Amino acid sequence: MNELLNATHDPQLRSWVASANGAGTDFPIQNLPFATYSQGPQGARKIGVAIGDQVLDVRATGLIETSDMNALMAQSPAAMSALRAAISQGLSEGSAQHAEWAQFLSPQDAVTLHLPCRIGDYTDFYTGIHHATTVGKLFRPDEPLLPNYKWVPIGYHGRASSIGVSGQTFHRPMGQTKGPKEDVPVLRPSHRLDYELELGVLVGQGNALGEPIAMGEAEAHAFGMVLLNDWSARDVQAWEYQPLGPFLAKNFASTISPWIVTMEALAPFRAPFTHPESDPQPLPYLDSPANRKQGGIGVALEVWLHTQAMRDAGLGPERLSQSNFLDAYWTVAQMLTHHTVNGCNLQPGDLLGTGTLSGPGPDQAGSLLELSQGGKNALTLANGETRTFLEDGDAVILRALCERNGFRRIGFGDCRGQVLAARAQAAVG
Structure with missing residues (x-):
């Protein structure tokens, strides 16, 4: 029960x-x-x-x-x-x-x-193991997952000021990039612009500085969840991310859905959560009977693309992929607990992103980086257009549903964002 x-x-x-x-x-x-x-x-x-x-x-x-x-x-x-x-x-x-x-x-x-609340801080995790594995294979075929991945919920601190609500538009970001045949980097518009299919956890009750949140109490600090698109400039990211991780590649825009689906509303869609027996088991501070019993949440996710050509022709958007939050490697409780184990204080309205939520199948990828295999294989859309990464005018729509026999289906509403052309380079040159 x-x-x-x-x-x-x-x-x-x-x-x-x-x-x-x-x-x-x-x-x-x-x-x-x-x-x-x-x-x-x-x-x-x-x-x-x-x-x-x-x-x-x-x-x-x-x-x-x-x-x-x-x-x-x-x-x-x-x-x-x-x-x-x-x-x-x-x-x-x-x-x-x-x-x-x-x-x-x-x-x-x-x-x-509007944005549903004031977001003071934003942390993006990396809980999507299938995304991490697929992307890791592009750069490290022999060791796609780094040794710490199955031990610790990996995350980085993002930029809260550029988070917008569904309907957000933004200009293609400028950045310093360096091609494989270039001797020096160049400041230019990103040509490998991508979306990332995520969920966001919004913190409710905070915790005092120096007082970690234990696993048994963690979900009492989660108010609810939203859809999150963490737009990413992959070419900027490739040049800048070592040694300190994402910076300008991800801080130019993030889009969330306006409706906060409360943790209580998600109760019917709970599921047992365990790591495979062959994997390292969570350290004691990341484990609890409640998390094993019902730490998983069944949220079915979709990505839709609506290009300018589709809109001009009166066509609706096309679905690119589907996945489910049940495939994530870490739970809401584990993210909250790990974030505070060192004494970090969370505050009402803080946003914790799950990271890209991909599934195990090739049609379950939560980003174009995965769907196009790093830009090597272009996707052909129903109207004949092709994509490896996003083009100007493209609108990305994220959707999510929770369904279970014996319960009423609920959804999150749309999370929509659109890419505009880059601003004139002279303005930043």
């Missing part, structure tokens, strides 16, 4: 918001993800919950007193669970709040969605 389940997960629950009962919605009453929104780009920021194709102004219901998402995220898991239960009850068919709360709804397509 999954002790994380409660009445809010009941698959028979229906909402008086009709669109929440449709089979295809990402946002049935069993989901109830949070976002920060406004009525128009310059309107006052509000905390909203998605229900079908609507967004509910949570503060207007009287259930909370703040419009600051970070303040809400700092609340205890018990307080957040009580809030979720109250929202679920108020939005359920037959609710006494129906008439009053109907005034607090707005169509999602009529509001502006």
